[in-house]
Each structure stands twice: as structure tokens, then as C-alpha cells.
Amino acid sequence: MHSVTPLSNNSELARELRHHYLFSALDDTQHATILAHAFSRRFSAGDVLFRRGDAAEYIFMMRSGSLKLYRLSQDGHEKIMRIIRPPQTFAESMMFMDTPRYPVHCEGVEAGEVIAFEISAFLALLQESFATCRAVMAQMTQRIQAHWDEIETLSLQNSHYRVVHYLLSLVPPGAEGEVRITLPVRKVIIAARIAVTPETLSRTLRTLSDNGLIEVEDDVITILDTDALRKRIH
């Protein structure tokens, strides 16, 4: 694999781990152990980190950039299951499968860097640290909650709802009235994430704009009245 570097004596990374929700419960010895079984991987947009069906030997932590986890239908349609950004970890749940295989493709969106930790090494640490065990479980619980929400959205709601819902998810908590947000990724990526076509996304934004609820200028969207938009879901 190219763009791979060892992590010996990377004190900045060590400090990062100490503040990370998944690793903060570990002591110095344990930190050293997992770093000895980890490596850094740099990637560009379009680089493939793994494919669906590959044997899963690593869990990952994002350090910079962004990437997408996605599946393809037989006729080549792409559904993005998740967009990953720092400081998220992913593929944790692979650890507990009998024959671990990644269930999605993984590809870079914006160039960046991930740290890969060997699953076997991390599993061994879990036995020693119930607190870390709990952190993993809390993490998995959050993922499950997000899945319930997504399944509900996909089966109970129409595309209009999904677009509005996505916009509202970008509003900082507590914000009210007029809010300016910037789309974090290209629109075609967003469309694949919320399971609509780029055309439908474009048209829906247009309708919202015509109705005076938002203003669109490239990837900057001004929500004129957050509450009104929230109620607008029909």
C-alpha cells in the first residue's frame, strides 16, 4: 500500500489519542501497544481505501480530509451510507464479526489522512479496559440510533422531507431565525447520501428558494427562518 508511514515516536498523534473518546481510557502502556500495531495512510480524492467484501483487519480513525462509505446496486447506483470526518472512527463493529469483512466500499472525497489500527491488537486491549469497552458500545449505540432515524426517514418520508431534514441537520444546535450554512460536500455527494438524484435535490432547493424559505448561492445556503422550515415538512 502506498502513502503509508509508521507511527513510532509521533508525539502529536499520541496526544491526540489521549483526548479521543475511544482511546482516552487507556493508559500510556496501552497507547504504546496500539501505536505499535497501527499505521498512517494518506489518501487523495478518489483513492480506494477498501472495497466491500475485503477482509477487515483494521479499524480507522480520521485525522483530516473526508471520505465516503457506500454501496452500489447492480445497475451501478451509489448510495452513500456515511460521510466520515475527523475525529470520527469507523469500522469498529467489524471487530466482533466471526469472519470480518467490510460491508461497504470506502473512498476518499477530500484528500486527508487516516490512522489504521490492527483489530487483533485493539481487541486484546478491550479485555483489559472495561471503560474502553463501554466507549465502543456507546459508539455502536449511537450508530444504531442514527440507523433507526435513517430507516424511518427513508420509509416514511418523501424526498422533500429528506432535503429539509438534511439542511436542518447542518444548523448548529441552539441557532434560531436566520442561519447561514455551507454545504460540507459537493451536491452530488449529498444527493447520494440522502437517496435522491442530483436533479431532485436541485429542484427541491429551487422550490424552497421560490417559497422564500431559503436563499441559495452555490454551496452557501441561508435559512431565512429555521422554525418556519422545520414546520414546512409535509
Added chain:
Amino acid sequence: MHSVTPLSNNSELARELRHHYLFSALDDTQHATILAHAFSRRFSAGDVLFRRGDAAEYIFMMRSGSLKLYRLSQDGHEKIMRIIRPPQTFAESMMFMDTPRYPVHCEGVEAGEVIAFEISAFLALLQESFATCRAVMAQMTQRIQAHWDEIETLSLQNSHYRVVHYLLSLVPPGAEGEVRITLPVRKVIIAARIAVTPETLSRTLRTLSDNGLIEVEDDVITILDTDALRKRIH
């Protein structure tokens, strides 16, 4: 709460736990502990076990009957997230939330019985038993896999596919050629499970029947050629 009975000296239940994937790693003392913090709950079809938003104090193990976990949209449409049958457990992932609340409604479909275990007691046991911890995580991993699959199905596939996919999921593993299956629940329940209307389900079964792929007689369906049906997904 009515239909609730204590579990002291229920030796049959104790034996059941010993063979259950979630509890088999516990020793006799630990079994006694959780049984001291558990109760049995009988229910009929239509009985509400909990509602979405209720504080989650228990995890559950099905002993008999069946029930549904579901959500409602604003306009009253029901999406069944999961059908539970023995010997499944559910709501395990609630244990790791900060302020645990059930994220779905739970209602009886066929009369039966569940065992409710206090979350606090079970959490305490997890600290002592890494093996049980692992069992919980393996369980959550399976749920996550199932969610990925469902999200993929909902976003990449049409209703025809979902019906065929559901039928195939009822075929016993390894079966080939002509297979006779019985629908496990009423059709309206199945429809809500796979996110189509009862009308669409009915029409799709009709089409498959007209094309000579299946034969339908009430809740008994004969799949004439499993492989042909598998390929029929378009």
C-alpha cells in the same frame, strides 16, 4: 403493570438462560442476580409494552409470541422496524445511552411472554464478564449489519425487489427448487415491515403468481423455483 409475575424459583427459566447466547457466559451466582432483578410480562395482541420516548429501564428477552417495534410518521403511517420472536433479546443498545429512552413503540402481535431485566443490574454484570460483553457487542454488530442491508434495500431498490427479497428471506438456508413457506404474520404487518402499502404487496404477489414464479393460497406461498425468483429481481 398487569400480567406481571416474579421469577423466584423458576427453574425452567433458569435453564433457558443457561443456553441463551446473551447469558450463557454467566455463572450461577450471576444468573441468580439478574433473575432477582427481572420479571415476566404476559401480553396479548395489541398490548403496548412501551412507547417511544419512555424511559428505558429494562432490556427484554422474548419467550413466546411475537411483537413489533415500530415508528409512526406525523400523518400516522406505521413503519415496523423489527419483528421480535423467541429467543431474541431487544433494547440491549439502550443500556449505553446517557438518558436511556426507547426510540420506538412496542406492541404485541401474537400473545406471549417476555422477560424484562433491569438495565442497571445487567450493566453491573457486564463489568465482571468480558465474555458477556463480547456477546452484547456481537449482537449489536449483527443489528448494525441488518440495518445497512435495510438502508440499502430502501434506497437502492424498488418495491418489487423488496417483496421478492422478503420472500427469499423466509426460505430455509440450503433449500432449492420448489419451496413451501408460510407467512409468519398478517400481510398488513409484512407490508409495514418492508415499507410498501398492503395494496402494493397484494399486487406484487399477484404479478409473481401470474408469471408462474409462485403460488399463493392465503398465507401459504409456494415458491416454484427459488433460483428463478432470485434472478427475477430487476
Added chain:
DNA sequence: GCCGCGCCTTGACGGTCGTCAAGCTTGCCG
């Protein structure tokens, strides 16, 4: 510069599937 390519938008069209309504069968109960 200018060409080509990717991203986004807009329009026209058509299929899928949900909605509404009617009718059928079955089982339950007075």
C-alpha cells in the same frame, strides 16, 4: 486563449407506487 470536462440546473416525459373506493371472504357475536 480555447477546448474539454465536471458540476449543476432546467425542461419534458413516463413509470412506479400510494390513495381512494368498492367488493369479496371469513369469522365472530347477538
Added chain:
DNA sequence: CGGCAAGCTTGACGACCGTCAAGGCGCGGC
């Protein structure tokens, strides 16, 4: 036995949204 409700089916209709096609805009490479 008649009446009623529930479950399922079938038909007619229409909205939603995906597909196909065309065109504008910005950007990088030659």
C-alpha cells in the same frame, strides 16, 4: 341466521420523482 368488522384484493387515478437530454458555468491543461 343476519349483521358487522377485519383482512385482503382489485380497479381507477394521479402525484412524485427518476430518467433522458440540453445547456450554462467554472476550471484546468495544452
